[in-house]
Amino acid sequence: MSEGLDVIYDKIYKYCYYKMENKQIAEDITQETFLKYFAQNIKIENGRQMAYLYTIAKNLCTDYYRKGKGEERRAEWSENEEYLTEDFSKNLERKYVLRQAMKNLEEGQQEVLFLRYVNEISIKEIAAFMGISRFAVYRLEKAALSLLQQILRKEDFYD
């Protein structure tokens, strides 16, 4: 295993938070993901297993929506939550615009960008997770990136 369990924990949490936009829920799902994963597996050591971990997390997030009332519920619980870190010095608004712009992309495109750049997961692992070929991941990444740039240009992001 190249990464320690605590690094993986942080990444899964980030992923869940990106999906749920609520700290408590994200952490609950992160822990459940671990418990579920380790109920069947002993170790995380290769891409396929890492992909499986993300699959569990994603399914749990989806299940959570289904149990709740879907999107309205999401708006409710994420009302007061924001991507706030201890580091306030960085350009908050710029980050916000970028996140909003991401939301205009299709789910698959969003996910590729998130996993690739935020969690820094290899194309191989993403391919296993999404169930598509590596080449398809690569194409999806390119397309998503240029689309995002287009949107951002409209938002005057680059001024």
Place this chain on the structure above:
Amino acid sequence: MELCIDRVSKIYGNKIACDRISLSLHKGVYGLLGANGAGKTTLMRMMCGVLCPTSGTITFDGIDVGKEEYRDLLGYLPQNFGYYPEFCAMDFLLYMAALKGIPKVHAKEKASELLELVSLKNEAKKKIRTFSGGMKQRLGIAQAMLNNPKILILDEPTAGLDPKERIRFRNLISSMSAEKIILLSTHIVSDVEYIADKILLMKAGQMIHQGTLDEILSVIKEKVWECRVEKNKADELSEKYPILNFRNEDEDIFLRLVSEEKPCEGANRTEAVLEDLYLYYFNELH
């Protein structure tokens, strides 16, 4: 979470090492006090499933002590232990982790975390045979915690530790007492006086007292006296009352003793501490 000891006895030939002991342990720290040969080690061995009781049962939430499931929840530091001479501290922990069924990938992480906790990080690669008694003991403690045990049984964990290490050990135990049953035996009262939630007092194979510090001190509460008397008077008093402590002061003798009422003129009542109770039961002066 309940560790239930039900009428457990151990008999060797015609010697009764443990005599129908019944206990119910919940999460928290338990200090098992008793003189050498009181049966502490025998009891602990039975609680760890390494020794079969002659009669009685030991269960943790319904899981019998002989089961693998029980051992999975157990961390045990025996009183005397050796080590394979070719091992360094890290090897030793990894070996123990393997026996506890912990996969290597996790074991390495856990082992270095624990080595840091017991301040042996810089000695991780050193051979155990070069270790001092205190270092070996700390390594033994680390070993017991590898599998995040729910039941942690430490037999004389402070043996061989120097005073500084003792304090560190006490802090360590208090910091992890949540969500665990910790049982530690000792014959040094100060080891458990402040960290144990409950104190178990064992004598000649029997559990003579159990309870919180205040509860068990109530036996001698308001009954501890201090006085300074002449030699003859001191002899007289020692015939009559259990003596906890004495020392020579000039021509006189200073006495600390247990008595229902004032034992003599000039005696002052003092506050009872655990040490008094221990001496009251285990002192060889009487």
Place this chain on the structure above:
Amino acid sequence: MTDKLKKEIKEAFEIDSPVGKKQFLKDFRYPKLNKTDFILEQIFYIRKKTWLFSVLIMGFIFWFLHFYENSSTPNMNLWIISSLMPFLALIFTVELSRSSMFKMEEMEAGCLFGLSQIFLARMLIMGIWNGILLFIIALTANLYLPEGMIKIFLYLLAPYLLVNGLSFYFINNKRERGEIYSCAAIAVMVSICGMIMPRFLKRYSENIGTWVMSVVWITGLFMVLTQLRKMHKKLEEDRWNFA
């Protein structure tokens, strides 16, 4: 520009570490190894010395076979190889009783895979290893010696089984921690017997050695089996007796 954007995406989703992480990971109960994995992992904990010494014995036998002509005494060379087998058995026993030699028994007994399973793992690993060695020795011996495979196996296994049987008996009935010295003494004695036997048997018929070996073989096997059963019972039911 894209590189900058990639970096900015990463930063945009940066959040503080979750609050419950430390506690969760601390209390996390990892899934445990299964028995097969456990036994496989124990292979790495067999001492290097043990592998080395057994290979050395084999090497010595090869050297001997290669450089020594058959002597006039019938089966002499086979007898000599056979009398080295007790040492292979001794290495087996020493590895097996390591826990008691180094006072690790009690600590090991309190683990998930208790003493009986450690014992079993070592037994299996060493059993298979010695089996392989014996097989290779027998095959090589067959190339140099005229006696034939069956007789070679008989001569190799008989002292091996006898020493192991006796050693297990001593481990089972140990009083103190000195059982390993008894085992060593037995190995040496059996070995010496093996060296002397052919000269002694020479006076009788040529086949008497084979008869002796057969008797030893059967006795040894019987002892190994009964003592192993006893050992297993002791470890499983009575747990370890530290008293």
